[in-house]
Amino acid sequence: MTPSTLSRVLADLRSDTVTTPTPEMREAMAQAAVGDDVYGEDPTVNQLQAEVARLTGHEAGLFMPSGTMTNQVAIALHTRRGEEVVCAEGSHIYEWELGMMATFSGVVPRFVPAPLGVPDPEGVRLAVRHSVHQSPTGMISLEDTHNKAGGTVIPLEVLAAVRTVADMEGLPLHLDGARVFNAAAAQNVPVSDITRHFDTVSVCLSKGLGAPVGSVLVGSAAAMKQAHRYRKMMGGGMRQAGVLAAAALVALRDGPDRLREDHRRTRQLAEALVEAGFDVNLAAVQTNIIYATLPDAAAQVARWAEQGVLASALGPDSVRFVLHHQVSDEALAEAIRVLTA
Structure with a gap:
């Protein structure tokens, strides 16, 4: 995206990572008490x-620069080289984390089908390997919301059932909760109703919640002590990181209450796109993400950008739109006008 394009943006729908710090965040950053975080x-x-x-x-918990790092530290915590990670098809830990599970931890994924991002607990159980003739399973990982499935939510009963599978098989269970607060908002439950099922959880603060930088990995105190070492190995020691944590605390305080409005606007945009003839699976529009199928996606995205509406072409015929708190009702109306013209 060129600087000239960004200067005339009506609505940036590429991702919820594009938000800029609010005045409250900037003030908190300016006033933050800091120390050397590598020393704790x-x-x-x-x-x-x-x-x-x-x-x-x-x-x-342990603060890190990105969700990729928190996920990959969790994988390193839970596995040994040569093992497999059972995960839903399309999982971020495989699709968009650049082979890091193999590069750093020496493990490979074993995928299970996940219609609308929701794996069948029995399918998860059947994917587990204990045979001496196959790579053993080291851990199970879920993603909630599931990005590539369209920001879809895993029902609480499925989470509980997969937890039962993990316990029966003696395996750790990790959650890529990059947008777990979106999942909680969509189900109208405290986020702990989701996260309590997992041994470790990656929580991203720079997506729907709106912080400028950072994710937190949570788990037991012993696990986080070991995670500190892996974070350091990956180059994640950020020293006086309190200026970033201060903004993240504001996001954590203010962000969750805004998510339902993001979801409302997302549904409004999805229905407008369908009415205009776009191929959108409305059943997958559960939180703040929309995927549309259309030919020559990159060229279409480029044309919209020239009119001030930014989206992401994620394949030859796939476009993603992501809503966030800095897309107002007025900006959404402008986006719908451009996209459906």
């Missing part, structure tokens, strides 16, 4: 870690 001495980072752990029902 940054008070604002420590406050953020404790707050995310409390909200998710876990013992401890």
Whole structure:
């Protein structure tokens, strides 16, 4: 995207990562108390870690630059080289984390079918391997909401059933919860109703919640102590990171209450696109993401960009739209006008 294009944007629907810090975040950043976080001495980072752990029902947390890092640290925690990670097809840990599970941890995925991002617990059980003749299963990972399926939500009863499978098989269970607060908002439950089923959870603060940077991995205190080492190995020691944690604390305070409005606007856009003839599966539009199928996606996205509406072409015939708190009703109306013209 060229600077000239960005200067005349009506609505940026490429991702919920494009939001900029609010005035409240900037003020918190300016006033943040800081220390060296690699030594565990940054008070604002420590406050953020404790707050995310409390909200998710876990013992401890560890702040990292990205959700990719928190996911991959979790995989390193739970597996040994040569093992498999059972995960839903289309999982972010495989699709968009650049082969890191193989590069860093020496493990490979074993996919299970997941219609609308929801795996069948029995399918998860059948994917587990304990045979000496096959790569053994090291862990199970779920994604909620499931990005590639369209921001879809895993029902609470499915989470509980997969937890039962993990316990029966003696396996750790990890959640890629990049948008787990969206999942909680969609189901009108506390986020802990989701996260309590997991041994570790990756919580992204820079997507729907709107922080400028960062994710937190939560789990047991012992696991987070080991995770600290893996974070350091991956280059994730950020030193005086309290300036970032301060903005994340504001996002954690203010962000969850805005998510239902994001979801409402997403449904409004999806229905407008369908009415205009776009191929959109409305059953998959459950939170703040829409996927539309259309020919020559990249060229169409480029044409919209020239008119001030940004979207992401994620394949030759796939376009993704993501709503966030900096897309107002007025901006949404402009986007619908351009997209459906």
